[in-house]
Amino acid sequence: MVRAKSKLIEIDRKSESTTNTPQSAASVRGLSKRFGKSSVLENISFDVAEGEALVLLGASGSGKTTILRIIAGLEQPYTGKVILHGRDVTELPARERGVGVIFQSYALFPKMNVEKNIGYGLRIRKRKRREIRETVDHLLELVQLQEHRKKFPSQLSGGQQQRVAIARTLAYKPEVLLFDEPFGALDTQTRVHLRREIRALLRKVNVPAIFITHDQEEALELGDRVAVLNNGHIEQIGTPYEIYNRPATEYVATFLGAANILEGVVRGNYLEVAGSKLPAVLDREKFRDGDCVKIVFRPEDVVATKGDLLRSGAHRISSGIVDEVTFIGAYERLRVRLATSVDECKTQEEPFYLTTETPERRPSTSISITRSKPEANTLRLSTGDRITLALTSFTVLPIPRKPQSRA
Amino acid sequence: MRHVRGFDVVRPLSIGMLILMMLPLVFLPLLSIFVFGTRNGLGTFWNALVAPEAVFALKLSMATSFWATVFNVLFGLFASYVLSRYHFWGRNALIVTISLPTAIPTAVAGFALLLLWGPYGVLGRFLAPHGIQLMFTAGAIILANIFVTFPLAFGVIKPVFDTMNRSLEEASATIGATRWQTFWHVTLPSLRGAIVSGALLTFARAVGEFGSTILVSGNLAGRTQTAPLYIFAKFNEGQIEAANAIAIVLALFSFLIFSVLFFARDWLDVD
Ligand SMILES: Nc1ncnc2c1ncn2[C@@H]1O[C@H](COP(=O)(O)OP(=O)(O)OP(=O)(O)O)[C@@H](O)[C@H]1O
Ligand SMILES: [Mg+2]
Numbered sequence: 225m226v227r228a229k230s231k232l233i234e235i236d237r238k239s240e241s242t243t244n245t246p247q248s249a250a251s252v253r254g255l256s257k258r259f260g261k262s263s264v265l266e267n268i269s270f271d272v273a274e275g276e277a278l279v280l281l282g283a284s285g286s287g288k289t290t291i292l293r294i295i296a297g298l299e300q301p302y303t304g305k306v307i308l309h310g311r312d313v314t315e316l317p318a319r320e321r322g323v324g325v326i327f328q329s330y331a332l333f334p335k336m337n338v339e340k341n342i343g344y345g346l347r348i349r350k351r352k353r354r355e356i357r358e359t360v361d362h363l364l365e366l367v368q369l370q371e372h373r374k375k376f377p378s379q380l381s382g383g384q385q386q387r388v389a390i391a392r393t394l395a396y397k398p399e400v401l402l403f404d405e406p407f408g409a410l411d412t413q414t415r416v417h418l419r420r421e422i423r424a425l426l427r428k429v430n431v432p433a434i435f436i437t438h439d440q441e442e443a444l445e446l447g448d449r450v451a452v453l454n455n456g457h458i459e460q461i462g463t464p465y466e467i468y469n470r471p472a473t474e475y476v477a478t479f480l481g482a483a484n485i486l487e488g489v490v491r492g493n494y495l496e497v498a499g500s501k502l503p504a505v506l507d508r509e510k511f512r513d514g515d516c517v518k519i520v521f522r523p524e525d526v527v528a529t530k531g532d533l534l535r536s537g538a539h540r541i542s543s544g545i546v547d548e549v550t551f552i553g554a555y556e557r558l559r560v561r562l563a564t565s566v567d568e569c570k571t572q573e574e575p576f577y578l579t580t581e582t583p584e585r586r587p588s589t590s591i592s593i594t595r596s597k598p599e600a601n602t603l604r605l606s607t608g609d610r611i612t613l614a615l616t617s618f619t620v621l622p623i624p625r626k627p628q629s630r631a
Numbered sequence: 632m633r634h635v636r637g638f639d640v641v642r643p644l645s646i647g648m649l650i651l652m653m654l655p656l657v658f659l660p661l662l663s664i665f666v667f668g669t670r671n672g673l674g675t676f677w678n679a680l681v682a683p684e685a686v687f688a689l690k691l692s693m694a695t696s697f698w699a700t701v702f703n704v705l706f707g708l709f710a711s712y713v714l715s716r717y718h719f720w721g722r723n724a725l726i727v728t729i730s731l732p733t734a735i736p737t738a739v740a741g742f743a744l745l746l747l748w749g750p751y752g753v754l755g756r757f758l759a760p761h762g763i764q765l766m767f768t769a770g771a772i773i774l775a776n777i778f779v780t781f782p783l784a785f786g787v788i789k790p791v792f793d794t795m796n797r798s799l800e801e802a803s804a805t806i807g808a809t810r811w812q813t814f815w816h817v818t819l820p821s822l823r824g825a826i827v828s829g830a831l832l833t834f835a836r837a838v839g840e841f842g843s844t845i846l847v848s849g850n851l852a853g854r855t856q857t858a859p860l861y862i863f864a865k866f867n868e869g870q871i872e873a874a875n876a877i878a879i880v881l882a883l884f885s886f887l888i889f890s891v892l893f894f895a896r897d898w899l900d901v902d
Contacts, residue, residue: 298801318804324805325801334799348816
């Protein structure tokens with residue numbers, strides 16, 4: 225994987241020198257940032273296509289705001305480049321970049337009313353009065369604030385302030401819109417409502433956007449693509465579907481909602497996990513026979529049955545005992561203790577040692593399962609029931625080989 | 632606390648005491664200016680006020696204070712900007728130095744200026760041969776005013792700068808404004824209240840300045856005599872009415888400024 229990454233960068237460098245990748249509206253290449261001695265960002269690279277919305281998702285302190293500030297020109301990178309529409313802007317000051325930033329606090333000018341705030345970008349560009357008025361009228365209509373045009377920011381609700389902030393940046397036709405936790409200060413209901421509104425608005429104006437959030441649900445809904453940040457580096461970039469269903473790392477898997485993780489061993493076209501064989505087509509470059517792997521699956525990817533009869537497309541992994549049943553609104557959650565314990569990887573050389581009966585002293589692993597109402601009604605389960613577990617979908621992640629295998 | 636039939640006796644007693652203490656200390660001195668000044672009728676008061684020397688002294692006070700205020704407000708803005716935006720070695724030392732002049736006795740301040748700019752002063756002696764004489768002119772009065780009111784505007788403006796939301800200026804920059812445009816359209820409007828209060832404070836203090844002015848101005852009637860110097864001079868000459876008329880004007884003037892400061896604070900800070 226590491227090799228693949230460095231290759232990508234090389235290719236981009238080549239194309240930069242020739243055509244400057246015209247298809248992407250905004251890119252960052254190999255960004256790193258240090259504050260004093262501590263490294264905050266390492267080798268961050270991504271592209272945002274024209275009209276696309278990219279979400280930077282990461283825990284607090286992972287460096288999201290720093291990336292945004294570097295793109296906006298409010299912070300200088302230690303290494304790396306920022307490219308907007310093919311133009312290298314790394315050395316340009318913020319005001320010459322034409323980037324629209326929607327700050328978390330909206331940063332509306334308190335002594336200017338809504339109209340003045342929206343027209344600010346054009347006023348300082350010395351545009352004609354008539355042009356300014358027309359643009360402001362148009363934008364007020366776009367964000368539906370016509371009747372609030374004379375109000376001051378302190379007289380507006382959070383959502384209205386945010387729309388003013390967006391209109392204020394749209395006025396000067398920014399190359400890219402940057403949103404720093406745009407819904408952080410709002411209640412859950414308003415958040416959901418506003419992000420749909422913003423999504424629709426962005427489709428209308430067709431400006432590429434980068435959102436920052438630490439809310440995974442928000443990321444999946446807002447983004448055409450999502451970049452998951454961990455501790456200053458990107459763990460994975462992909463569509464919400466890819467990120468959720470095919471996480472590239474354990475961090476991504478667990479950061480985006482609940483995930484079960486079991487260890488297994490590669491055996492040809494199968495994975496040996498919890499005493500069963502799981503058919504899997506694996507990348508031969510990444511996985512070799514006998515390699516230890518992690519098998520990652522979502523609680524909703526597990527099918528629980530009482531007999532040995534399985535639904536087609538589901539693969540048996542183990543049997544287990546229901547430990548706990550909880551109802552969470554539309555879903556039922558089961559905590560299931562696996563009958564076979566899973567630690568194949570500790571003894572790579574003796575494959576058959578692990579497949580048979582589990583000695584009692586081994587710690588048993590438990591996984592969580594969610595079932596929809598119809599499913600739960602078809603097969604009622606209660607604590608203590610013995611069930612068969614099967615997977616409908618899963619992801620295989622490599623476990624770094626132990627250092628001794630290198631020598 | 633003793634209550635007599637639900638009535639708190641301490642309250643009227645303490646308020647009465649407060650006023651009683653202030654009476655000889657503040658109220659009576661002020662009152663006597665007005666009583667004495669108008670004792671011989673408003674006609675005498677008016678004549679004393681429009682005497683050419685008196686008018687000149689008042690005008691000179693206003694003019695010198697005005698320029699000192701303009702300078703100190705601009706300087707206060709600049710110094711606040713630099714000292715709240717940049718953190719550098721010696722920053723605290725600079726802040727203390729700016730605040731120092733009010734702590735120095737005004738006579739010492741005037742004396743110091745003389746030693747620097749006077750005909751035999753450290754710098755003045757090089758200027759004197761070229762016919763440049765700074766001391767004993769209106770310019771000297773302005774210099775003295777600037778010195779003694781140096782930190783007043785700065786002291787009001789800097790805290791506002793410190794607490795100002797930086798993201799407003801960053802937003803302005805990303806929208807495309809130059810530093811100057813940002814300062815003019817975004818920073819300055821938020822400072823309006825602080826600037827007005829700082830200016831009023833500086834002006835009020837400068838108009839009343841005596842100790843440093845008397846040293847650097849030479850106290851020449853009709854040329855470098857400010858209003859406070861005029862009061863002092865006329866009093867020494869025994870012309871109590873003349874001194875009194877100007878005293879009334881200065882007292883009313885400071886009342887006015889402090890009423891504005893007191894009542895208009897809120898108004899200045901809102902839109
Ligand atoms: N000006 C600065 N000086 C020193 N360290 C900084 C500075 N700005 C950010 N950092 C550090 O850089 C790291 C990343 O900060 P950043 O604000 O980018 O995180 P974030 O992902 O936006 O977090 P959050 O979700 O809490 O806003 C943090 O450890 C932070 O302490
Ligand atoms: Mg942040």
